[in-house]
Amino acid sequence: MKSPVKLIILLVLTCFGSRLLYAQPLSITITKRYLNLPISQTQKREAMQFMVNDKQERSFKIRLAAGEPDYWVFCDMSALQGKTITIRYDGDQAGLTKIYQADKIAGQDSLYREKNRPQYHFSTRRGWINDPNGMIYYAGEYHLFYQHNPYEREWENMSWGHAVSRDMIHWEELPTALSPDSLGTMFSGSTVIDYTNTAGFNQGNTPAMIAFYTVDNPEKQIQCMAYSLDKGRTWTKYAKNPLIDSKAKWNSKDTRDPRVFWYTPGKHWVMVLNERDGHSIYTSKNMKEWKFESHVTGFWECPDLFELPIDGDTKKTKWVMYGASATYMIGSFDGKTFTPESGKHYYVTGTIYAAQTFTNMPQTDPRRIQIGWGRVPQPGMPFNHMMLLPTELKLHTTKNGLRLTSVPVKETEQLFEKVQQAASLSAADANEKVKSFNQLDQFRVRTTLKLSHATSAGLSLFGQRLLDYDMNGNRVNGVFYSPENMTSMEITADIYVDRTSIEVFIDGGAYSYSLERKPVAGNTEGLRFWGTPSEVKNLEVYTAKSIWK
Numbered sequence: 001m002k003s004p005v006k007l008i009i010l011l012v013l014t015c016f017g018s019r020l021l022y023a024q025p026l027s028i029t030i031t032k033r034y035l036n037l038p039i040s041q042t043q044k045r046e047a048m049q050f051m052v053n054d055k056q057e058r059s060f061k062i063r064l065a066a067g068e069p070d071y072w073v074f075c076d077m078s079a080l081q082g083k084t085i086t087i088r089y090d091g092d093q094a095g096l097t098k099i100y101q102a103d104k105i106a107g108q109d110s111l112y113r114e115k116n117r118p119q120y121h122f123s124t125r126r127g128w129i130n131d132p133n134g135m136i137y138y139a140g141e142y143h144l145f146y147q148h149n150p151y152e153r154e155w156e157n158m159s160w161g162h163a164v165s166r167d168m169i170h171w172e173e174l175p176t177a178l179s180p181d182s183l184g185t186m187f188s189g190s191t192v193i194d195y196t197n198t199a200g201f202n203q204g205n206t207p208a209m210i211a212f213y214t215v216d217n218p219e220k221q222i223q224c225m226a227y228s229l230d231k232g233r234t235w236t237k238y239a240k241n242p243l244i245d246s247k248a249k250w251n252s253k254d255t256r257d258p259r260v261f262w263y264t265p266g267k268h269w270v271m272v273l274n275e276r277d278g279h280s281i282y283t284s285k286n287m288k289e290w291k292f293e294s295h296v297t298g299f300w301e302c303p304d305l306f307e308l309p310i311d312g313d314t315k316k317t318k319w320v321m322y323g324a325s326a327t328y329m330i331g332s333f334d335g336k337t338f339t340p341e342s343g344k345h346y347y348v349t350g351t352i353y354a355a356q357t358f359t360n361m362p363q364t365d366p367r368r369i370q371i372g373w374g375r376v377p378q379p380g381m382p383f384n385h386m387m388l389l390p391t392e393l394k395l396h397t398t399k400n401g402l403r404l405t406s407v408p409v410k411e412t413e414q415l416f417e418k419v420q421q422a423a424s425l426s427a428a429d430a431n432e433k434v435k436s437f438n439q440l441d442q443f444r445v446r447t448t449l450k451l452s453h454a455t456s457a458g459l460s461l462f463g464q465r466l467l468d469y470d471m472n473g474n475r476v477n478g479v480f481y482s483p484e485n486m487t488s489m490e491i492t493a494d495i496y497v498d499r500t501s502i503e504v505f506i507d508g509g510a511y512s513y514s515l516e517r518k519p520v521a522g523n524t525e526g527l528r529f530w531g532t533p534s535e536v537k538n539l540e541v542y543t544a545k546s547i548w549k
Ligand code: FRU
Pocket: 130, 131, 147, 158, 187, 188, 189, 214, 256, 257, 301, 302, 324, 353, 354
């Protein structure tokens, strides 16, 4: 039987037959809260689908471990209790049999106590995080949504993770808020509360929380919305998405990260949207139809725009605009156009990226509070990266004009207990005093140094320079910095050391930076003042609590 047709059949059977036979989808009737899935970073990423009654319930890419897993991830199955799901996987089928349901996630018993778990910074239970999204205060809760891959410790499957807090310090992680859909994956954005029902989603006295997000797909990035009537727990996507599709106008796929807020004087909504080479302003009365108004070039990704009082005087204000790097312009804004007047300036560098500020703060507490993504790898962990401390942003008049400052919010104080205070020490005496804190996993140290020579001095931790003030080069840890009092020879650093990260606030937040914590291998020095300080004018050491206990 040597006809070409038979040959082809034979070929197809040899190539795919075994796989087809083997690729039996897995069926499970959901009776427990979680499905636990084994992951191996060496496995190729392949598509997995959950089917319910022959309809696709979700689809994502996953490196399902065929052999010994590196770690486990989970799916919250609360919404599918009692349903029978069929799991299809395009990759190696061997891992399918290891998937199991339970009321605990795999590893629950050591959750938040893992070796490299940040102890007082937010990180997600499992998977990857990047940008903070939709940061809003509402009904007693701070909401932190974030770019999230629930299925792996690397970037993929972009979804909005969700955590809530009553103090911005202690966070409770909730189920994923927005998952990929047939339009694409969920990129960064913002939320608002629609108090006057301009979009028409409110129910009775319950105003809708509305999320604006970018949908990313291989072809383009479009702006969409979804609303929630239960404080961000569950979301309904708007049936007529997208709201804005501006790829053709900009001849670019880079149109993303809508930042929406209510502009009181004009009684309209404003959307700041990054489009190709800068931030565009759109306006709307109902959040469904948006009108392009203006564009400021020179920014990339993740816009923010807000008004701040100058030196605390609410009658004198300026507007601040920034992009993902946090370098900013100061200017004025009339609801349609941002007019830059100074900049760009910087107040923060390091691991920070894509920072956002809380909106809808209570009238009695109009602080402008920011959280940035900390690009800090968490080696060997089933989760990756973290959020930096919430900081308050203020505008101050300086000798060089208006500048932003950023300091950790007062709520962070509950974390720290002062265990050492001393003044006017020689570097040698200060080194003696800090010795006993060398074994602390997490702590805070505040110090003011006076230099004896116009060269370099600072503080190191096991050889890593937490503070490296080079007065000759006018640099702090490599970045240009000159204090307001430029002839003082002094510098104050407030240093927050966590298991995997370090945040440093210089001279009351005039400049700050964050680092990955990286002790020099083999170094046994612990905390050590080095260089040419003539005096450690002030030294405070604090122990730090964990937010997870
Ligand atoms: C910034 C960013 C955003 C985008 C998101 C995707 O880090 O590239 O512009 O929306 O991450 O995860």
